[in-house]
Amino acid sequence: MSNNNASGNLAVAQKAVKQLRLEASVRRIKVSQAATDLKNFCLQNANKDPLLMGVPSSDNPFRPPKSCTLF
Template identity: 85%
Template sequence: MSNNSATNSSLAIAQKAVKQLRLEASVHRIKVSQAAADLKTFCLQNAQKDPLLMGVPSSDNPFRPPKSCSLF
């Protein structure tokens, strides 16, 4: 009885693996050189909007250090 359930379990695992492999085989792929060129173009087009490259004005920065005040 346990041999039959082990066989069914193995069959289910194999079917799941085949389904996943078919899914991965159907994915459209492009060459790495084309992906790199597309990524470079995207980065260059959006560089002016990137706060990591251009910086954030201190008035818009929510993480700026708080101003300290002193009382005399």
């Protein structure tokens, strides 16, 4: 019974070491550099952002329907 528990603990420890090695190999940059890159990206793409520029009425599926009158 304790041999099974020990092998289970070993498997958990090996999995933790594998995860730690994976996290240690991730390329990292400074927060200030990431913030600058994000700001530049947002400024470069602001003209394509529908939240900033709005959606043309002809392309807006949520525009209020036009009323029809019959003569």
